[in-house]
Amino acid sequence: MFYETFQLSDLFDMDDLQVMWESLMERYQIKKPENWEEFIYKINSTASDSQYRFSQIFDEYFFN
DSSP: OHHHHGGGGGGSOHHHHHHHHHHHHHHTTOOOOTTHHHHHHHHHHTGGGOHHHHHHHHHHHHOO
8 A cells, every 4th residue: 555655756755755654654553663764765765666675665664
């Protein structure tokens, strides 16, 4: 679900995407990772290339 949401990324800038992330995390009660800025940069700038890459980054910050 998260990956599909961010396929719209060419319509938004980094600030818009960060707000979207924060909203989704609040909605699903997901705790913000400690290195939030690093996560935002990685997920928004490199993860839209493939669902596999997106999952790798997401898992690194939320399931480790």
